[in-house]
Amino acid sequence: MRSTRTKPERIVVEAAGHVGHVFASRRPAAVASAAPAVVLVHGIGVSHRYLQRLHRHLAASVDTYSIDLPGFAATPTPAHTLSVAEHATYILGALEQLGVLEFVFVGHSMGTQFAIEAALQQPHRIPHVVLMGPVVNDERRTVAQQALSLGRDCLFFESPSSNALVLTDYLRCGLVWYLKNLRLMLNYRIEDRIRGVTSPILVVRGEHDPVATANWCHRLAARAADARCLEIEGTGHVVQHNRAVEVAQTILAFAGVGAPGSAAEEYTS
Template sequence: MLPAAVVPGMTGPVRLEISAAGHAGHVFASREMAGGSAPAVVLIHGIGASHRYLRRLHRLLAGSMETYSIDLPGFGATPKPAYQLSIDDHARYILGALEQLGVAEIVLVGHSMGTQMALEAALQQPEQISNVVLMGPVVDPRHGTVAQMALALARDCLFYESPSSNAVVFTDYLRCGPSWYLKTLQVMMDYPMEQKIAGVSAPVLVVRGANDPIADADWSRRLAGLARRGRLLEVQGTGHVVQHNRALEVRDGILAFAGLGAAAGDPLPGSPA
């Protein structure tokens, strides 16, 4: 499907089936602000998930800027690749798909494992990525075993998530399937976030739900401090799936950070004093 199928003024995103870097995925595109200011915002999901838990944030952002959500190869309703993909592979898919769509300047927003892909894409094409937003970043190497991550995920789901966020996440896990999830899990666990973030030239905003046991406060502060131009936004009253449960606050934080909301340098909504 060609980008021309996206109609200005539409009420919802259009799904585009795009093959790039040797793999097939889906891009959900909204161009409600056709002719508006660059850059475009691109949303990347985490392990086992899809664009579905990004829908609320996508809809809110689409009122201010061109917005795209990507279902990476092997996730959502996309076909499973024949072999395990690296973070580098996923980043090349993201950049290749956006090149086909003619997106020249990008605010790249990743959630959970998607933060790793956002960082990698920013390292591959620094001239194209104007800002990077890391929501609920993983994996803190001090709590970097699968068992520790599973325990943190269980705590998050039981105590800090809404019924709707749990429903979306777990139905996507079922669609992903255990085989592809487990193939991807070790890739996520092995990615060196601390080393990678220091090489990113774009400004970086780290976003966490204040109750998130997966991306805890110390880890999130540390990542923001390691970035050349890093900031931290903590959103109260939610856990790991912050973009679903507090979509309005996250939208406002992204727009302010990208210079499309509050004036540059103004406090971000929800930021600690």
């Protein structure tokens, strides 16, 4: 699998009364396949920027879309804080406007919550769900515990480039909007909501991720109708940036396109 250097097209999309940005890499009709598109959605406070490496590698094989949700990055801030379900409704509506009717949903961190809600709202459109570094660990649901885990991750397990992307996006997001969404993230019970998802689920984590621990990911997958876990060696929470090639290979193999990467190891505990 070779990455593509073609810059994605930035599209402003209004859906469900809110405005976000979609970054689209669509393959020419002559080389397009029947495989569903892959959609990448960021977590709290950040943007599509820390998904760019993964986007580029995926776009070499399938149509790929990354989304900046309303209120994040350079998108307009909604009049009220959107619920997890409202974020999912925006994503589904925006992609429908672009003609993306079936897709593999790949969410990172809080983006995994949006993935679950979208799969519950319109399961016929989402044949596969990928949860990268899912939150929130039901044994670490307080602000202090989350801050400690994220701090450990930034200090010990992230690259300088991933830290720079995340921190500058946090500054763009702003403290007020971040805290409003943090409350939503902490209150969302992904461990309960995942039970209703019928599509196959792949839970991906970095080997050293203190936010999405191995125990938590295993317990979360066990609650789903059809789920398995994969661990990527030598990285932390922002696994898709620091190990983009391995994560892309894993996603494509899970979706039935390409072969699994050698760095991905299935685990059972």
